[in-house]
Amino acid sequence: MTLKVTxxxxxxxxxxxxxxxxxxxxxxxxTLTALLGRSGAGxxxxxRCVMGLEPFEAGTVEIDGVxxxxxxxxxxxxxxxxxxxxxxxxxxVFQAFELFPHLSALDNCTLAPMKVKGLGRSAxxxxxxxxxxxxxxxxxVGAFPERLSGGQKQRVAIARAxxxxxxxxxxxxxxxxxxxxxxxxxxQALKRVDATGVTQVxxxxxxxxxxxxxxxxxxDHGVVIESGAPVQVLEAPQHDTTRALLRDWG
Amino acid sequence: MRPWxxxxxxxxxxxxxxxxxxxxxxxxxxxxxxxxxxxxxxxRLIGFEVELxxxxxxxxxxxxxxxxxxxxxxxxxxxxxxxxxxLNGIEVAAEKKRVALLSRPYFAAAExxxxxxxxxxxxxxxxxxxxxxxGTLPGSLAERIAQRFGADVRTYEGGQDEIYExxxxxxxxxxxxxxxxxxxxxxxxxxxxxxxxxxxxxxxAIAARLDDQPRIDALDAALGALIxxxxxxxxxxxxxLWTPATARLFGDSALTPRGPAIxxxxxxxxxxxxxxxxxxxxxxxxxxxxxxxxxxxxxxLASLSAMALAIALGVxxxxxxxxxPAVVRAACVAYIEFFRGTPLLVQLTMIYFGLPELxxxxxxxxxxxxxxxxxxxxxxxxxxxxxxESVHRGQLEASQVLGLSTLQTLRFVVGPQAVRISIPPMxxxxxxxxxxxxxxxxxxxxxxxKTYTTLANSTRDHLGLGLLVAxxxxxxGLPFARLARVVEARFAQHLKREPT
Numbered sequence: 001m002t003l004k005v006t007x008x009x010x011x012x013x014x015x016x017x018x019x020x021x022x023x024x025x026x027x028x029x030x031t032l033t034a035l036l037g038r039s040g041a042g043x044x045x046x047x048r049c050v051m052g053l054e055p056f057e058a059g060t061v062e063i064d065g066v067x068x069x070x071x072x073x074x075x076x077x078x079x080x081x082x083x084x085x086x087x088x089x090x091x092x093v094f095q096a097f098e099l100f101p102h103l104s105a106l107d108n109c110t111l112a113p114m115k116v117k118g119l120g121r122s123a124x125x126x127x128x129x130x131x132x133x134x135x136x137x138x139x140x141v142g143a144f145p146e147r148l149s150g151g152q153k154q155r156v157a158i159a160r161a162x163x164x165x166x167x168x169x170x171x172x173x174x175x176x177x178x179x180x181x182x183x184x185x186x187x188q189a190l191k192r193v194d195a196t197g198v199t200q201v202x203x204x205x206x207x208x209x210x211x212x213x214x215x216x217x218x219x220d221h222g223v224v225i226e227s228g229a230p231v232q233v234l235e236a237p238q239h240d241t242t243r244a245l246l247r248d249w250g
Numbered sequence: 251m252r253p254w255x256x257x258x259x260x261x262x263x264x265x266x267x268x269x270x271x272x273x274x275x276x277x278x279x280x281x282x283x284x285x286x287x288x289x290x291x292x293x294r295l296i297g298f299e300v301e302l303x304x305x306x307x308x309x310x311x312x313x314x315x316x317x318x319x320x321x322x323x324x325x326x327x328x329x330x331x332x333x334x335x336x337l338n339g340i341e342v343a344a345e346k347k348r349v350a351l352l353s354r355p356y357f358a359a360a361e362x363x364x365x366x367x368x369x370x371x372x373x374x375x376x377x378x379x380x381x382x383x384x385g386t387l388p389g390s391l392a393e394r395i396a397q398r399f400g401a402d403v404r405t406y407e408g409g410q411d412e413i414y415e416x417x418x419x420x421x422x423x424x425x426x427x428x429x430x431x432x433x434x435x436x437x438x439x440x441x442x443x444x445x446x447x448x449x450x451x452x453x454x455a456i457a458a459r460l461d462d463q464p465r466i467d468a469l470d471a472a473l474g475a476l477i478x479x480x481x482x483x484x485x486x487x488x489x490x491l492w493t494p495a496t497a498r499l500f501g502d503s504a505l506t507p508r509g510p511a512i513x514x515x516x517x518x519x520x521x522x523x524x525x526x527x528x529x530x531x532x533x534x535x536x537x538x539x540x541x542x543x544x545x546x547x548x549x550x551l552a553s554l555s556a557m558a559l560a561i562a563l564g565v566x567x568x569x570x571x572x573x574x575p576a577v578v579r580a581a582c583v584a585y586i587e588f589f590r591g592t593p594l595l596v597q598l599t600m601i602y603f604g605l606p607e608l609x610x611x612x613x614x615x616x617x618x619x620x621x622x623x624x625x626x627x628x629x630x631x632x633x634x635x636x637x638x639e640s641v642h643r644g645q646l647e648a649s650q651v652l653g654l655s656t657l658q659t660l661r662f663v664v665g666p667q668a669v670r671i672s673i674p675p676m677x678x679x680x681x682x683x684x685x686x687x688x689x690x691x692x693x694x695x696x697x698x699x700k701t702y703t704t705l706a707n708s709t710r711d712h713l714g715l716g717l718l719v720a721x722x723x724x725x726x727g728l729p730f731a732r733l734a735r736v737v738e739a740r741f742a743q744h745l746k747r748e749p750t
Contacts, residue, residue: 051651082714087653100650102666102741113664144743164652 001064001089001167001199003027003050008059008070010045011220019045020056021222026217027201033196034210034230035203037219038245043203044095046219047170051092052083056249063089063168091166095173099156105132105140105156109163117164124163131159135189151182155189162193169193170203175209187212207249210234217240262540272314273327274305274456275694276702277321278337281409282434283489284339285316289520298374298489298513299337302356303482306456309472319456319694320671322388322407328457330611332694336457336466339428341391351460353469355453355481358495360430361392361624363445364436367418373424374445382423384415386524391452391454392426401426409707410435414442428452431490433514451495500548521710530714538705545701546722552618552682552697559623560683561676564630571631572638573656582631583672589628597621602693618690626683633675637668670741677734681727697724 004026011018020042027033048054050061052069053159053174054236060070068086099108112120119127125206130184136154145153148224154174161169175183186247193200210216211234217227218239226239237243273527276285285297295316307314317333324336328350340346380400380583386392388405397402404422406413414435416422425436426449436442438665457471477500486492491512497505524530551678569583587595598621605612612620641664650661662677675691688699696704702719706712 014572053647053650084653087651090651092651094644094648096644098642098644100648100663102670112654115662116653169587187612247744 003168003199004062006060008056010056020220023223025217025224030197031214031215034213035217038155041219042222043174043219048174060073089167091161091169093157093161093171097153104142104144108162115164128163131162135159142197151185152179158189168199175206204216269312272312273317273333274303274335274337275319275324275333276315279707281320281411281707282588288708293297301485305476305647306472319698320692322378330606339454340457342453342455350457351357351466353456353466354453354472358428358451358499359493360451360495362429362432364425364432364442365699367443378488385416385425387423395450396426410712411707486691488513527714541701542722545698549687549698550726553687556622557680560626560630564634567631568634586631588626589625594625597625614693614695629679633672637672640671671736673738690703
C-alpha cells in the first residue's frame with residue numbers, strides 16, 4: 001500500500017512559522033522508511049497529521065491513490081468517515097508507547113480487534129498471541145505493561161498496532177525511550193514486520209536505526225530536503241543541512 | 251358464598267366505611283411530658299398529648315396516628331399536608347394564626363425561670379435578665395419575653411434536657427420556659443431552683459391548615475366535651491399538669507389537683523437518677539436496639555439510594571464537563587457550583603417545602619434521597635473529573651488511532667483508569683453522606699441520629715446512647731470502607747502484579 005503526502009501545511013497557533021511548510025513524500029508499498037531531522041523539523045507533526053490527531057491547513061494524504069485526508073469539499077460527517085476509513089488502514093506506535101496500563105499485553109492487543117472489528121475473543125486472542133510470539137513476547141502475554149521492560153513495551157505497542165492489520169504503520173521515535181542495548185530488538189521487530197509487506201515510516205533521531213532502513217527522508221523546517229536509499233543519503237549527502245546533521249549526530 | 255370471600259368483602263367494606271385516621275404531627279425529641287418515648291419501653295410513644303390525641307380521635311370516631319416531624323417545622327409540614335393537625339405545644343400567637351387555624355386552647359402554663367441554686371448572680375426577675383445568657387426554645391413565648399428584656403438568648407433545636415444541661419454546666423445563667431417543662435426537666439435536679447413570678451402565660455392549641463375550618467370546629471367541639479366531662483382535668487392531673495393557668499382557662503375553680511400525678515412520678519423514677527453506664531448497658535440498652543436497628547436501616551437505605559443517584563448524575567456531569575460542548579460544560583459547572591456552594595439543609599428544605607408551591611409534592615423518603623443525591627452528585631462529578639483528567643491524553647490518542655469510539659474509549663480505556671483514582675474520595679463521600687443523611691429527619695423520617703436525639707431526650711441519657719449510636723454508624727459505614735479498599739485493590743492489580 002502506498003502512502004503519499006502532498007503539500008502538507010501545519011501552523012501551530014502561537015508559532016511564528018508553520019511547522020510543516022508544504023511537506024511532500026511518496027512511499028511505495030512495503031517500504032521501510034526513516035524520517036530524519038532535527039527537533040522541530042516537523043517529523044512527529046507529519047505523523048500526527050497523517051493519523052488525524054492534528055488538523056492541517058493545506059495538503060492531502062493519499063493511500064493507494066485515494067485521498068483520505070485534506071479534501072475540502074466534503075461535509076464534517078464525510079470527513080469523519082474518511083478519517084475512520086483511513087485509520088482502519090493506518091497504525092501508529094507512540095514514542096511513549098501509550099499501552100493501556102490496566103490491560104495485559106494480550107488484552108492490549110485484543111481490545112481494538114474485538115471492539116472495532118467485531119472479532120470474536122478466541123480469534124482476537126489467537127491473532128494477538130501469534131503477533132506477540134512473532135515479536136518474541138510469547139512468555140509475556142499475561143503481563144501488565146507496568147511490569148515489562150521498555151523494549152518489551154515497545155514490541156507490545158507494535159503488536160497492538162499490527163493486530164488491527166494496518167497496511168501502513170507509523171512509528172514516532174521508537175528507540176528514544178529505550179536503553180541502547182534494546183535498540184537492536186526494535187530494528188529486528190521492524191524487519192519482521194517489513195517481511196509482511198506493511199509500509200512502515202519511522203521517525204527517528206537514531207542514525208544506526210536509519211541505516212537499517214530501505215529509504216530515508218531528511219526533514220528541515222517543515223519540508224523534505226533530501227531523500228533516497230540510506231547509503232546514498234547518509235553516506236553521500238547532497239544537502240548542507242543533512243551534512244551538518246550527520247556531523248552533529250555522528 | 252365461600253366464607254373467606256365473605257370475610258374479605260366484609261373487611262373491605264369496613265375499611266371503606268371507616269373514617270380516615272386523625273394524623274397528628276409532633277416531635278418526639280421535644281420530650282416529656284408532651285410526646286416522648288417511654289424510658290422503660292422506648293418502643294412506646296407516651297405523653298399527655300399522645301393521650302389527648304387519642305381522646306380527641308375517640309370523640310371524632312376515629313383513631314389517632316402520630317407523624318414525626320421537627321418541632322420548628324411542624325406548621326410547614328402541616329401546610330404541606332404531611333398530617334392533618336399539629337398537636338405538640340403549639341403556642342397561641344399571632345404569627346401562628348397567620349399560617350394556620352388554631353383550636354381553642356387545650357392547656358395553659360405560666361412561664362418560670364430556672365437558675366442554679368445558690369448562684370448569687372442568677373437573675374430572679376425579668377428585669378434582671380438584661381445581658382444574661384438565657385436558654386429557651388426557639389420561636390417560643392419565652393424567647394420573645396427574654397428578648398424583650400434584653401437577655402442574651404440562646405435557643406436549642408434539640409431537646410429540652412439540653413437546655414437545662416447547659417445551665418448546669420454554667421454555659422447559661424438561667425432558663426426561661428413553661429412551668430411544665432421546668433417541672434419535668436429543671437426540678438428533677440437539686441442543682442436548680444425554680445423562680446416563679448408574673449413572667450407571662452403560654453397557651454397551647456391544635457393547629458390545622460388554613461382551609462380546614464371544619465376540622466377546627468370539630469376539634470373545638472371535642473375539646474369542649476372533654477373539658478366538660480372532666481376527662482382533660484383527669485388527664486392533666488395524672489401527668490402533674492393541672493396548673494392554675496389551665497384551671498382558669500377551663501373555668502374550673504379547683505386550682506389544685508385532686509389526684510396523684512402517677513405519670514410524673516413514673517417519669518421521675520425512670521430518669522431522675524440515671525443508673526451507672528454498665529447497668530444501663532445491661533438492663534436498658536437491649537430494649538433500645540430494635541429502634542436503633544430500624545433507624546440504621548432507614549439511614550442505610552436513604553444513603554445507598556442517594557449515593558446511587560449521586561454516582562449516576564456525577565458521571566454524567568463529569569463527562570459533560572470534560573467532553574461536552576461549551577454550553578453543556580457551562581451548565582455542568584453551574585450545577586456543580588450551585589449544589590456544592592449551598593447548604594444541603596437549604597436544598598432539602600427547598601425540595602420538600604418549596605416545590606409544593608410549584609405543584610410538586612414529593613414523598614419524604616424520595617425528597618430526602620433526591621436532596622442528598624443532587625447535592626452529592628456535585629462532589630462526585632468533581633471526583634470523576636479528577637479521575638478522568640488523571641488519565642494521560644496519550645491514552646485517548648492511542649484509543650483514537652486504534653479506531654475506538656468515544657464511548658468505547660470511556661468504557662474500556664479511560665473509565666477503568668479513572669475509577670481507581672476516584673474510589674478513595676468516593677468512599678469518603680459515602681461516609682460523609684451516611685452522616686449527612688441525619689438531615690432527612692427534617693422531613694419526618696426517623697433515621698439513626700433522630701432515633702438517638704429523641705431517645706436521649708426521653709431518657710436523659712446523652713453520653714451512653716451517644717456511644718451506642720456512634721457504634722451503629724461505624725457498623726454501617728465500615729463494611730463499605732472495607733469494600734472500597736477491595737474494589738480499589740482490584741482496579742490497581744496491574745500495578746501490583748509480580749514481574750513475568
